[in-house]
Amino acid sequence: MQTRIFSGLDIARDVHAETLRRAQDAGIRPTCRVLLDASNAGARAYATRQQEMAEQAGIALTVLAYASDPLAIYRQLAALRDDPAVDAVITLYPLPQGVDAIAAALAIGAEKDVDGLHPMNAGNLLLGAPGRGAATAQASVICAEALFGNLAGAKVAVVGASPVVGRPLTMMLLDRNATVSVGHAATRDLAALTRQADIVVSATGVAGLITADHIAQGAILIDVGISRSNGQILGDVDLASVEGKATAVTHAPDGVGPITTACLFRNIFGTALSRRPQ
Numbered sequence: 394m395q396t397r398i399f400s401g402l403d404i405a406r407d408v409h410a411e412t413l414r415r416a417q418d419a420g421i422r423p424t425c426r427v428l429l430d431a432s433n434a435g436a437r438a439y440a441t442r443q444q445e446m447a448e449q450a451g452i453a454l455t456v457l458a459y460a461s462d463p464l465a466i467y468r469q470l471a472a473l474r475d476d477p478a479v480d481a482v483i484t485l486y487p488l489p490q491g492v493d494a495i496a497a498a499l500a501i502g503a504e505k506d507v508d509g510l511h512p513m514n515a516g517n518l519l520l521g522a523p524g525r526g527a528a529t530a531q532a533s534v535i536c537a538e539a540l541f542g543n544l545a546g547a548k549v550a551v552v553g554a555s556p557v558v559g560r561p562l563t564m565m566l567l568d569r570n571a572t573v574s575v576g577h578a579a580t581r582d583l584a585a586l587t588r589q590a591d592i593v594v595s596a597t598g599v600a601g602l603i604t605a606d607h608i609a610q611g612a613i614l615i616d617v618g619i620s621r622s623n624g625q626i627l628g629d630v631d632l633a634s635v636e637g638k639a640t641a642v643t644h645a646p647d648g649v650g651p652i653t654t655a656c657l658f659r660n661i662f663g664t665a666l667s668r669r670p671q
């Protein structure tokens with residue numbers, strides 16, 4: 394069996410087109426501020442991708458540097474929350490040293506949080522109530538459904554338990570009646586866990602973590618990890634190792650990443666729409 398290498402570019406284009414169409418129908422040009430600590434390569438790559446895509450998606454997106462210290466940052470976020478011209482605020486992780494994640498999310502407020510990081514939005518997701526979830530987790534679900542079909546009853550192993558991917562993704566999978574297990578850095582026998590799964594979603598940033606030894610014959614692999622070595626982008630999946638054993642693997646780059654940006658823009662449009670009088 395040949396392993397299918399899945400590109401997310403077609404789906405990303407469709408999601409972007411749908412958002413643009415809805416924004417044009419509603420006559421809305423959403424505005425978004427993205428806060429970035431440019432010393433982090435992963436966050437910088439995401440912000441660059443967002444800036445490149447925003448124009449064609451009809452979103453006015455500006456990347457700002459975080460203010461100099463935690464108190465100034467909370468004030469900066471609260472000012473954006475109170476600015477009527479701003480629809481959405483994104484605090485790219487990792488947050489600068491000394492910034493508390495919950496305090497930052499509270500400063501933005503639930504309404505403009507498009508990453509599902511505010512306790513109200515995260516809580517709604519936990520309770521199975523409709524709400525706005527992290528874009529990377531949404532993109533992972535889209536890939537899993539595109540490659541596997543209906544997730545009801547599917548065994549899914551999530552590797553990584555971060556607030557932007559592993560945790561929200563676990564809840565979104567439960568909402569689709571998947572059977573979910575979560576592995577992380579302290580999991581003793583990760584391979585034993587992931588070998589049980591129909592679908593493995595890995596979001597660790599450890600290049601080459603998932604090998605043939607970690608998967609069942611015919612498994613579907615969603616590679617969310619991004620790391621860099623010598624200017625090359627690497628995912629969590631060791632492609633050479635899983636070739637012939639996995640049914641399909643999402644590629645990194647151009648797999649989950651572009652769909653993530655498309656889901657983020659859809660979230661931004663959602664806040665912009667709900668902030669306008671109907």
Ligand SMILES: Nc1nc(=O)c2c([nH]1)NC[C@@H]1CN(c3ccc(C(=O)N[C@@H](CCC(=O)O)C(=O)O)cc3)C=[N+]21
Nearest residue numbers: 435436438439484485486508529557646647650651653
């Ligand atoms: N609050 C918050 N939410 C996030 O969702 C978040 C974050 N902080 N901090 C940084 C990480 C990283 N991340 C990426 C998403 C897409 C690509 C992406 O589209 N990558 C391209 C490649 C980009 C390149 O060429 O460098 C691809 O996979 O094709 C990259 C990185 C979201 N993150």
